[in-house]
Amino acid sequence: MRTVDGLQWIRRSLDAGRLRTWLTALGIAIGIAAVVLLTAIGEGLRVYVMDSFSQFGSRIVKVTPGKNQTMGMAGVLSTVRPLTIADSVALRQLRDVKYVVPIVTGTGHVESADRSRDTDVFGVGHDAPEAWQMPVALGSFLPADDPGNTRPFVVLGSKLRSELFGEANPLGQFVRIGGARFRVVGVMEPKGDFLGMDLDEIAYIPADRALQLFNRVNLQEMDVVFTENTTSAEISERIRQRFRELHGDDDITLFTQDDMLASLDRILGMLTMAVGALGSISLLVGGVGVLTIMSTTLRERTAEIGLLRALGTTQGQLLGLFLGEAIVLALLGGLLGLAAVGSLLGLLKLLVPAMPVQVQPFYFILSLGLSAAVGLLSGIAPAWQASRVDPIEALRAE
Numbered sequence: 134m135r136t137v138d139g140l141q142w143i144r145r146s147l148d149a150g151r152l153r154t155w156l157t158a159l160g161i162a163i164g165i166a167a168v169v170l171l172t173a174i175g176e177g178l179r180v181y182v183m184d185s186f187s188q189f190g191s192r193i194v195k196v197t198p199g200k201n202q203t204m205g206m207a208g209v210l211s212t213v214r215p216l217t218i219a220d221s222v223a224l225r226q227l228r229d230v231k232y233v234v235p236i237v238t239g240t241g242h243v244e245s246a247d248r249s250r251d252t253d254v255f256g257v258g259h260d261a262p263e264a265w266q267m268p269v270a271l272g273s274f275l276p277a278d279d280p281g282n283t284r285p286f287v288v289l290g291s292k293l294r295s296e297l298f299g300e301a302n303p304l305g306q307f308v309r310i311g312g313a314r315f316r317v318v319g320v321m322e323p324k325g326d327f328l329g330m331d332l333d334e335i336a337y338i339p340a341d342r343a344l345q346l347f348n349r350v351n352l353q354e355m356d357v358v359f360t361e362n363t364t365s366a367e368i369s370e371r372i373r374q375r376f377r378e379l380h381g382d383d384d385i386t387l388f389t390q391d392d393m394l395a396s397l398d399r400i401l402g403m404l405t406m407a408v409g410a411l412g413s414i415s416l417l418v419g420g421v422g423v424l425t426i427m428s429t430t431l432r433e434r435t436a437e438i439g440l441l442r443a444l445g446t447t448q449g450q451l452l453g454l455f456l457g458e459a460i461v462l463a464l465l466g467g468l469l470g471l472a473a474v475g476s477l478l479g480l481l482k483l484l485v486p487a488m489p490v491q492v493q494p495f496y497f498i499l500s501l502g503l504s505a506a507v508g509l510l511s512g513i514a515p516a517w518q519a520s521r522v523d524p525i526e527a528l529r530a531e
Contacts, residue, residue, distance in 0.1 A: 146458055153426060154462065160422035161466025161507065164414075166473045168503065173478065175404055177490040193264075194369055195388040196224075196355040214380045215351025218280045218341055221258065223379055224357055227371050232264035232358040237343035241311040243336055245297040252293055254310060254336045256343020262321075264358045267332075272304045272319035275339055283339035287315035291323045292333035310336060311346050365389040426462070463507050 147154045198216045221235040237256035243249060255261075259277040262269055271294075275286055287308060294303055303317045315338060324332040340352065359368040366389075373383040446454075481488055 140457075147462065154465075157422050157426045157462055158466035158469055160418060161463050162469035162473060164418060164507075165467050165470025165503065166477070167414075169471065169474045170477060173474075173490050174488075175406075177488070179398070179402065179404070192359050192361065192365070193390045194357045194359065194365060194372065196357060196372060197353070197386045197388070198351060199384065199386055214384060216353075216355060216385075217351060218344075220376070220379060221340075221352070221355050222280055223375060224355065224372065227368075227375060229360045229363040229368060229371075230357060231360055232258075232260040232356075234258045234261045234264045234356040234358075235340040235352045236354045236356065237340050237347065237349060237352055239343065239347040241336070241346065242309075243293070243297065244309040245303075245306065248297050250293075250296055252334050252336060253330070254338060254343065254346070256338055256340040256346070258340055261337065264356055267324055268322045269319045270322040271302075272317075274319050275337065276318075278339065281341050283341055285313065285315045285342060286318045286339065288319040288321060288337040289317060290321050290331075290333040290335045290337075292331065293336060294320045296334075308336075310338065313342070313346055315342075460505055464505055467503070467505070 196216065198214075216235075218235055221233045224230060224233045235256070235258050239254050239256075240251060241254040242251050243254075257275070258280075259275045261267070262274050269288070270291065272288075274288055276284070278284055287310065289297065289303060289308075297303065297308065298306065303320065306317050308315055308317060321333070321335075321337070326332070338346070344350065344352075357368065357372060359365075369387050369389060372387060373385070376383045376385050478490060481490060
């Protein structure tokens with residue numbers, strides 16, 4: 134049998150039962166659409182979270198008080214000395230350190246004339262905008278006063294400014310935070326949300342003022358930004374060495390941006406694979422549909438198989454015919470699934486433009502390969518059974 138004859142036989146076989154063919158292809162299409170769509174959403178979520186963590190820069194080391202120590206059974210956090218503003222000043226003197234941001238956070242009641250609200254208050258250093266890549270839209274950020282003797286200034290997030298002052302110019306105006314009086318010196322540019330926190334609703338005050346406001350004696354953390362002339366491992370070792378000199382021990386825990394991004398990438402990558410595997414259940418159901426239709430076709434066309442064998446069709450050729458029919462059926466479903474995915478993604482982009490969806494050509498190619506593999510695996514058993522049919526018995530069945 135020539136290849137052209139085999140292709141025509143497959144086309145006529147599929148065309149003879151159009152409804153059955155399209156229903157089977159639809160099952161494959163739903164499975165392919167589920168796999169591609171869910172993996173696209175999972176990949177979009179991964180990219181969105183990675184971008185969110187990278188928006189503050191990639192050369193950051195977070196310093197927190199306490200050191201993770203293993204005490205036989207479990208890890209416990211033991212703190213020898215708390216982090217202080219003096220520690221942040223000492224870290225600024227290290228080689229290849231660009232910025233050091235002391236951080237104290239809390240919630241305060243912010244009042245301005247007849248307007249007020251509760252919001253997050255960050256006590257930070259003067260170089261926080263450069264360190265976190267958060268530019269000031271109006272006025273300036275906190276001045277570089279002597280640490281421990283800073284003036285009561287505040288910088289407002291863009292949304293907080295609108296809620297307290299509307300469209301009026303807030304520069305030079307006074308607000309009260311937790312009962313303390315602060316002068317507004319600047320307004321930040323809109324930044325948006327970060328992991329559920331609205332960065333545009335934050336009030337920024339000097340770190341030492343925040344310690345007094347929240348009645349604390351220690352910083353919660355420090356962010357160290359280093360230059361491109363060194364690596365996170367090298368700067369981490371220098372930070373540990375400096376704390377050995379200051380505290381007598383490196384009683385701190387360091388988190389580098391590289392470590393955090395690598396861990397997040399692994400976790401979110403596994404999440405994407407898990408979501409794709411969940412969608413592949415639908416593809417498995419479609420494969421069962423192909424197996425069912427091919428088995429049914431085998432029973433209905435026993436006489437035709439016997440005639441082909443009587444005319445000289447070999448077992449290998451007959452095996453190829455039935456496998457080809459299963460693969461074409463699955464590929465047809467795959468193409469329908471990709472068309473459906475394209476339509477759904479376009480609809481999602483139109484209705485929910487903020488949804489993080491990241492489509493990669495790899496997934497489209499993989500989906501077509503999956504559909505062909507499903508057709509191949511689902512058609513092997515019926516095709517093998519068809520190739521083993523005895524021609525005389527098959528003709529007698531007619």
